[in-house]
Amino acid sequence: MKLEWKQINELYPVNKQRIWLNNCGTTTIGNPQRDLLADYLEDYSRNGVFTEKYSYPIIKNEILSILAKLIGTETRNLALIHNTFEGMSFISMGLRLTSKDTVVLLENEYPSNYYPWEFWKKEGIKIDFIPMQDSPEAYLNAIQETITKLKPTILSLSPVHWCTGLSLPMKEISSICKQYNVKLILDGAQAVGHVPVETEAWGVYAMAFSAWKWLLGPLGLGVLYVSDQALDELELVFKGTQSVVGDSEYLPYKSEIKASADRYEYSTSGYVDWIYFLGSLRMLSGIGFDEVRSRIYELTRYLKEKVNKKAYTTTHDNLPEMKSGILSINPKDGQNTSELAFLLKSKGIIFAERMNRVRVSPHIFLLEDQLDIFAGYLP
Ligand SMILES: Cc1ncc(COP(=O)(O)O)c(C=O)c1O
Structure with a gap:
């Protein structure tokens, strides 16, 4: 049966508040873990x-x-x-x-x-x-x-x-x-x-x-x-x-x-x-670690395409085969990374600023719609 990623998305209450794109930094808790803990x-x-x-x-x-x-x-x-x-x-x-x-x-x-x-x-x-x-x-x-x-x-x-x-x-x-x-x-x-x-x-x-x-x-x-x-x-x-x-x-x-x-x-x-x-x-x-990894790469590639369409370059641009869930976005010429970061934070995006780039890292509880919203905020 094809996994419904929407169901996984619904297991993570954070999705109601924020777009959590810092999963290589810290993650948050989903309902399965919270219920087991309770x-x-x-x-x-x-x-x-x-x-x-x-x-x-x-x-x-x-x-x-x-x-x-x-x-x-x-x-x-x-x-x-x-x-x-x-x-x-x-x-x-x-x-x-x-x-x-x-x-x-x-x-x-x-x-x-x-x-x-x-x-x-x-x-x-x-x-x-x-x-x-x-x-x-x-x-x-x-x-x-x-x-x-x-x-x-x-x-x-x-x-x-x-x-x-x-x-x-x-x-x-x-x-x-x-x-x-x-x-x-x-x-x-x-x-x-x-x-x-x-x-x-x-x-x-x-x-x-x-x-x-x-x-x-x-x-x-x-x-x-x-x-x-x-x-x-x-x-x-x-x-x-x-x-x-x-x-x-x-x-x-x-x-x-x-x-x-x-x-x-x-x-x-x-x-x-x-x-x-x-x-x-x-x-x-339960999902399968191979499936999880593939989905992370799929989301990251999607994100990269969206970001490229807004005329930003990334650390993966010359590496089409790269299998990674961490994407770092370069500021445009003359753009100040801290100002960009300030803007994204004000919109409820969770990410990290690393080596003068905006680093994003999606995980399986995110959906493409949320990545579209993120890309939409990029000036
Ligand atoms: C490469 C790498 N190693 C380790 C860590 C975390 O280190 P620790 O588990 O000691 O907090 C991070 C966190 O960002 C990391 O990126």
Whole structure:
């Protein structure tokens, strides 16, 4: 049966108030998540943590099973954390880098994929940046060149650039990393749910991502993927109550660390967020993640055509095959981006101003009519 996107649109009350085009920034809640939360809270008000209907191990297993399938791994390689920064820091700290190590990043990575590496500068590690490029092929060439020249220990990048929406040829990049024995670490915040991610097939060492973007989950919930190799090698910097085998018994203190990635769920979790996330994942997996991605690209292409018709250029103009849900609109000659942004905000459009462009990112709860309205406001 052909999915009725109108029905999904009706599940998101925000559509009555605003045109929410900042889904690669933050998203808002739909009725399926809100209803699931309401049911959970009702049960919690009666039973607290002794709820049977929402038993935490079962909830967690359902969340991780959906995610493991989505990113090509096993549930034992996943942990529910709080945000990308936290996950990248667990990985970076655990690597115990020294002055012999070089880390390669892309220019203008989001800070959550920079500060965890900057930390090691005091130990003398080198951080090299691959300059911004205007096509996936140009990125691939630049990455190949840098890796061949520097033979770094680590390449840590976001498969989709958060400012331009350019998505990278990850299969090819991962082959180069394998060939030169470079640890490939991903900031998956802009990738998971938005572009295909194959952690094990690509030999990803570790990846962290946030739940509240393309996965439509709650703010402050993140996910960490840790490969088997990384589980063996990384030092566990934050050993907490829940990092150890036998964690339900607090005393005596334990020494054996859990074999799976949930050693990184070091202490009590935010269960309310888990329920919200489960509601989102049930909805998205029910539709099918392939279908979701196709719809995001379809909406973005539609938006691009509308914007081009109003004589604006975008970051995708020379890339007709680009599969991305992030489109950045250049101001016209002599136009002031902040004034344009002010105008759009006054009309109830939610978007972000990034690198002197207007960045828009639709998700499946939007319809073409809303994109027409947005384009209609462009002077
Ligand atoms: C590439 C990228 N990484 C990470 C994040 C979010 O980082 P965190 O999960 O640490 O808040 C964003 C948010 O915009 C992003 O664009």
